[in-house]
Amino acid sequence: MRTAGKVAIIGGSIWGNRGAAAMLETTIAQVRAVRGDVRIAVYTPYPQKDAALAQDDSLEFYDSRPQALVKYFVQALWVWLRRKLGGSPQPQGALGAMDGADALLDVGGITFADGRLIFLPYNILTLWPAMLMGTPVVKLSQAAGSFRNPLIRWAARIFLPRCAQTFARGEKTYAYLRELGLSETQVQPATDAAFLYAPSYCLSHENETALRQVCEKLDQLKAAGAPLVAISPSVLVMEKSGSSKIDYHRVLLGMMEGCGSPQAHFVVFPNASRERSKKSRNNDIIAIERLRAEAELSLPRPLLNRITWMMYDVNTRGIDEIVRRADVLVTSRFHAMVFGLRLCVPTLVIGWGHKYLEAMQRFHLEQYVFDYREARKDLSQVLTEMLTHSREIHEDMLTLVGDVQRSSEVQFAYLRGLLLEPPNHS
Template sequence: MTAYHVTIIGSALSGNKGAAAMLESAVQTLDERLGAGNVRYSLLSMYPAEDRAQNPYPHVEVIPASPRQLGVTINLLALLYRLLPPLRSLLRRRSRAVGALATSQVLLDQGGITFTDGREKFLLYNVASILPAFFTGTPVFKCAQAIGPFHNPVNRRAALMFLPRVDTIVTRGRITHDFATGLGLTNIVAGADYAFSLQLDGTEITALASMYDLSFFDGGAVVGVCPSVVLQKKVDARGGDYVGQMVAFIDALTADGRKVLLLPHSVRTGTDKVHNNDLPLCREIHARLSRAKDVLFVDRELSSQQLRALIGLCGTFVASRFHAMVSSLSMAVPTLVIGWSHKYREVLEMFGSEEWAFGHDKLTPAFLLERFGDLELRQAEVKSQLLERLPDVRRTSVAQADLIAELVLRRAAA
């Protein structure tokens, strides 16, 4: 019987590969600290069938926890667990989610951005993700993530009500840390995104070579481009044409003799639904390109490690998905970021690269080409700076594993 039990919410193995990178980083680093045979993990999953299909870990169980299941059933049963002690044994047996929380030393909340102004529609989910653990008496550890700002009264009240009850909040950068400090939180630790801890095992390139002709990367630097359906919605909502802008940018690159890697960093296999799924967007972009022969299009779901290895083959990278940016920085690839939140800038600050990010409100093909040209001119300088800063960022990322392991050991001994 395993000695330790860790429940995880807010991440996944399927779909968004940033979420997968955070989850797998936790499993890798905690196995190292607590012993691979000593820990079992329970993942409260939005997409249990898809996550089970992608799960390579025998000691990770996937428990259904769709937003409705989480918000209604799991929260209600966890509340009953708190209010009616005689029913606790029955509730642990009948509800896998409650049973997992009640027997875990910690709940890891791996939501990438929570309790943030402008994302009030996700606020109920942010609360529902941690409330059952409060009911079962399980400490909540918020892995490195963005929180704040807290100007909106609804978000501020919710944050003041629930965040002080969290055991530890790892802030994912200077801006988030300032927001948390300004709210008066004292349970915070400055950190770096958990995905910076993701380890590659050396088999990724061999697996990729069986799917794609990697000679594409010979004979010159390739520009990686990672679009995002989240950014598309924001650009199109203000009357822009995100697909057209991406097509124009890639066509300009290939017309100038460059090769382009077009890849989605969030893919849900077997569906055209666009939530957590950039593949339909990338297919549309690819179909409209003038020189598709100069573009390597990743047309399927890859693992987070395979995506990172593939991104590492690029000379430069243009990212709109947050964790695609994390992967390119992890591989010391000079990166230009089109973002929509402070979460991009604060991570780039760790590398002294914040000048290479701009908001979606500035996105035009001309401006994008101008900024990319600037990055290319300074590519060697930027790469050298990334290589210099990367070890410290990784150490800061891995440090949260030490905090989690200490909490697990302390709770197990109690």
């Protein structure tokens, strides 16, 4: 039987992708605002690391790596079969936390989408064990689709209609889900959860002395009148660019070198970081290290002296501190972009796909979105123009951010209703 006051969250982590951390931390804060005594189980690919960073006894951390999800599925299938035959098994551990929850909240950024066939089994296994347990699944704001691939379309048609609610992060995702057959009662549009992030939501303490020193330096530079440009590179875009024979590092360095503001200071920070890990997944530190190495070989010394490199773990509060000080943000990471937009910092995107464009359009910034495959354009000129007009852009963004945040609030209003009146499942 279901017990009240328990929520499971999957699809995010504290360590690694800090965009995922922003979504996870915002969701935890919103859940706690509804029910302060709620027990929260977090399924993460880094359970030990996240538990050590959070140091919060009210949070339970469980493994969400593929091998663990396969184990949960097998266990859930066995429990489901026994219950169908009249038994009443009570699973323990990770599956027990899922079985006893009022809802499983999926905060994954993108699921069931063309071009991501390799992730399809993972997308399914994040949902299926909870569904077998009878736990309502709510997919908080995320991208999905398109569904042209027959396997992805088949799986999406089976699993997405079985979710209690899906929140579409953008007009195209909403259209894809409606075309798939989801009704207006099954899917609602909502902007990304991180638009409601607040620094107080941050669950970890990481490299705070180093961060404070960087912020003090940036404050001194701004007080002296130096424009500040924050740059968030992406190891994923770096790898994609290499496959397309595009020199991503040269694009970024050329932008800095050609910037028409000779006093501009650049701070390069990771939006995904796994300090001391050699693995590139969710680890922009690797991209920054390579960018710095190339900069030291090719950039003049006066420009090098105007670059601050952050090659260590930076949590969501730290990213917020850096971005809010910037006059312009340049990013290839979706959630670094979200931080810039939430803080009304003029933002330039070098990315791919419709997800960036949809978010930037809400702030009248679509002209500052560039596909990395077409980034040979003189971005230094674009950056110079943005610095020149940063105040006007900022003022315009201030008039728009409220509507965007109200859209994000829709998913948590739904969640409040679900938690205050949890469904009576057996």
